[in-house]
Amino acid sequence: MKLQKLVFTLIFFSFALTASAQTANELKRKKEAIQREIEQLQKNLNKTASGKKLTLQQINTINTQIRLRQDKIGTINSEIKNLDNQISKNTNTVHTLQGQLGDLKKEYAGMIRFAQRNRNSYDKMMFIFAAKDFNQAYKRIKYLQQFSQYRKKQAGYIENTQQDLNGKIKVLDQTLREKSNLLKDQEREKERLGKDKNEQSVALNKLSKQEKQFKQDINTRKKQQAQIDRAIAAAIQRAIEEARRKAAEEARIAAAKAAAEARAAEAKAKAENRPIPKAPTVSTKEKTTGELLTATPEAARLSAGFENNRGRLPWPVATGSITERYGSHKVDLASYTNDGVDITTNDGATVRAVFAGKVLTVQYIQGRGVVIIIHGEYITVYQNLRNVSVTTGSNVDTKQAIGVVANTGDDAILKFQIRRGQSTLNPEAWISK
Incomplete structure (x- = not known):
């Protein structure tokens, strides 16, 4: 029973640690993705930092950087919590293995003492011949054989348990070091967050001095949009x-x-x-x-496919950050509405269709390309393209290149919309996280 309990315990903790490892890997990938977004935004800010005129893009970039930094700190907190759970489980496993190792050693010591008392062939023969009948004598012979085999197995169990114990102690030490490193990383991110907020404060002070010009810029943008x-x-x-x-x-x-x-x-x-x-x-x-x-079977199939992929649609660019979200916005005393999201990406980034469909129209408005793709009842809009590589009426596949993002000011920004008929939808609810 003790051996069965030991095996069950090891299997249970193996599954638990595997699940924890999967969670830890997911959190690590998320943290790395956030860091890449922060670094890209910082590059954009560095390019525009020397400009005397404050732009809406700069404010949005700073605000997004703060949001991403907070997300990263939250991810680190989740990593620390995950490590705490691992530390607790590993500590319990170590205590369990230590207890079971002690029990195995006691049991093995008892067997050794028994073997010492019955170590010569004469004692074994007397034990067998003292049987009442042949059946009992046969059972005693089998018992002595099984006892010898069990003793060897017991020695193996002790050795394996000791190895498992040493391994769990190493894992526990490594996990404690990882937690220490994460705590340091958390402190660094909090310090950087403080700097970002100071930068935000400076930008808002600068905004108050340029309020008139800033309002004019937003009004111009509103008219163009x-x-x-x-x-x-x-x-x-x-x-x-x-x-x-x-x-x-x-x-x-x-x-x-x-x-x-x-x-x-x-x-x-x-x-x-x-x-x-x-x-x-x-x-x-x-x-x-x-x-x-x-109305057509093809359109109905596209519409159903688009809807079934809610939350899993690919991004319209391979890398980027949402620097302006869907809905109403207010910066100081100026307000405006965005019917989609603004995605800041790399210079010359390729724009991709997020789902298969048909190009409804390609237009150039104010010198920038706009591609509208229809997917049955759903429609996606890709705005602010430097050039377009598809034509009206052509069919496109998921992730097919349709153009290149243009630079708006100092940043490459794609304006992306999702609509159901004429009604606008929040793209963040549809594209993958």
Whole structure:
């Protein structure tokens, strides 16, 4: 029973440590990804730090850097918590193995004492011949054989348990060192966070001195974006109207066919002197936008596939950080709305379709490319492209290159939207984390 308990304990802790290792690796990858985003944003800030004029991009970059730094500290805290759990489990395992090792050694010592008392062949023979009958003598012979084998196994168990104990102690020491390093990393990140917040404070002070110019810049941006949004809405509306026209034409053809079939059935009934059958009714209910955009099997399949990949869609660029989120924003006294997200990426970054679909339109507005791709009921918009590598009407696959991001000021920023019909959606809920 003791050996079974030992084996069960080792198997249990092996599974527990495997799960902990998986969690630790996930946290490590997340922390490294956050650090890469922070470093890229810092490069962008370093390029623009010498400029006397404060831009909205700089403020967004600083705010995003603070948010990412806080996320990194939170990830480090999770790593520390995970290590604390590992330390607790390993400590319990060490205590369990120490106790079981002691029990095994006591049991083995008892067997050695028994073997010492019965070490000569004469004693063994007397033990066998003292049996009442042949069956008992045979059982005593088997017992002596099994006892010898068990003693050897017991010695092996002791050796293996000692090795496991030494291994767990090494793991425990390593985990304690990892925790110490993480605590140091946490302190460094808190110090850097403090510097980022000081930089944010300096930027806001600078903003107050440039308030008039800053408001003018935001108003200019709002007007430019409004023009682009109107063009996007118009392109989507044209697609909806085209779908409605096709649906109306199909309904007209279906009604004409039904009427012709009804007349033929009526004529046949009259000729055969039968009651005239009731003409079939054709639905005149107007279709919703979703029904119009998913009228064909291909469109319905694309729409369902897009929806099923919510939270798992690839990013429209290989690397980058969301430096402006979806929704309403207020900077000092100026406010504006973003119908998508702004992703700051590397200079010359390739823009990719996040899902298979058909290019609804390619436009150049204010010198920048805008690509709109339709995926059944869902629509993705890629704005601020330096050049475009697809054409209107072409089919695209997931992650297919569609263009290159243009530089806005000093940063390469892709403006990305997801819509359901004309309604805007938060892209962060759809792309992978």
